[in-house]
Amino acid sequence: MSPPQPRRVDPKIWRACAGAAVQIPKLHSRVYYFPQGHLEHASPSHYLNPLLRSLPFVPCHVSSLDFLADPFSDEVFAKFLLTPLSQQPFPNDTTEARNEEEKDRENGVVSFSKILTPSDAxxxxxxxxxxxxxxxxxxxxxxxxDPPVQLLSVADVHGVEWRFRHIYRGTPRRHLFTTGWSKFVNHKKLVAGDTVVFVKDSDGRVSVGIRRAARFAAAIETPQPPPAEREGFSRSATGRVTAEAVAAAAESAARNAPFEVVYYPRTGFADFVVSAEVVEESMKCAWVGGMRVKIAMETEDSSRMTWFQGTVSSACASENGPWRMLQASYHFL
Incomplete structure (x- = not known):
């Protein structure tokens, strides 16, 4: 029997599940692909073969973009088809990207996330x-x-409906899911530290997504096969893609041939497909130690972004080009 295939997810639901801090370049936009960053998602090792060293970054066009959900872990991920750009000017047709942005603003969703406590799990x-x-x-x-109660129907990212008994009770009174919740916990293999994300769309439909608590691997670990090739899932923060997949992408980029990359949003991991505007604007800056910088981070409940202020301690490009050229220390504003 063939393994279950990833399911497409509504982009608005996908973004809510991924988190506000995750920035996905628009379809048909111009981006830079960083093989070094891609490799970091595949392996704890930062070793680069000669081909990857020769490609510190690759200007590309986003030819296709799919928003998907892992059939085993429920984690959302994106699949890009990237076409390397040669020396000819980039066709500046961003009408579709602008239309997508306008639709997102007009058809907003409301979301809330909670990190599960031992009691919840x-x-x-x-x-x-x-x-x-x-x-x-x-x-x-x-x-x-008396008491206020309802049977709530919620769809997961695969479209499967889950029913929870939602009641308001206790001293002091509080909202609870009772019947149906333990079945959900068992089926999804939830543990304390995982995050559930509830999303209400403009039509009032409620969905639920999951962000798994990551386990950061030691320097040496047996690589995990891709999700479609394994039963269950790994909580390792790396190994969602293989080093071989990264090498294949870099080889195609070196030949100016289109290639696919898969991106799982993960806290603590940098994006490796980045909007060209962001990269080019940052490269205009003469970075030096002592400069003050800010970084936005999502709050635990996804309700807002909070800012951390920092100071650049070193700025030095390496053989990998601009990738990780800055080191900075941060503190909460």
Missing amino acids: NNGGGFSVPRYCADSCFPPLDFRA
Whole structure:
């Protein structure tokens, strides 16, 4: 029997599940592909073969873009088809990208995420729903009832419907998922530290996504096969793609041939397909130690972005070009 295939996810739902800090370049936009960053998603080792060293970055055109969900772990990921750009000018046709941005603004979604506590992840217990999540993402309860309760139908990223009994009770009163929650925990293999993301679209439909707590591997670890080739899933922060896949992408880029890359959003890992505007603007700056910089980070509940202020401690391009040329220390503003 063939393994289950990744399912396409509505881009608005995908972005909510990935998190506000994740920036995905638009379809038909101009980007830079960094093989070094791609390799870091595949292996704990930062070793580069000679081919990758000769390609510190590659200007590309995003020829196709799919927003997908892993059939085993529920984690969202993106698949890019990148076409290397030769010396001729880039066709500056960004109408479709602008239209996508306008649609996203017009058809907004509301989302809320929660990192699971040991109590939430207890497969015999319930889920404590933050009040803001209940108020913003779920249909309103009838508070004239005693107790206020409803049966809530929620779709996961594969379109499978899950039913949860949502009740408002206790002293002090709080929102809870009771019946149906332990079945969800067992089936999705959730543990404390995983994150659930509830998303309400413009039509009031509610979806649920998952961000897995990452386990950062030691320097030497047996590589994990790709998701489509294994049963279950690995919590390793690396190994979603293979070093061979990175090498194949770099070989195609070196031949100016189109190539595919897969990107799993992961906290602590830098993007390796980056908007050309962002890269080119940063390269205009004469980076030196002592410069002040800021970085935006998503809050735990995905409700907003918070800022950290830092100072560049060193700025030195290496044989890998601009990749990781800056080192900075940060503190919360």
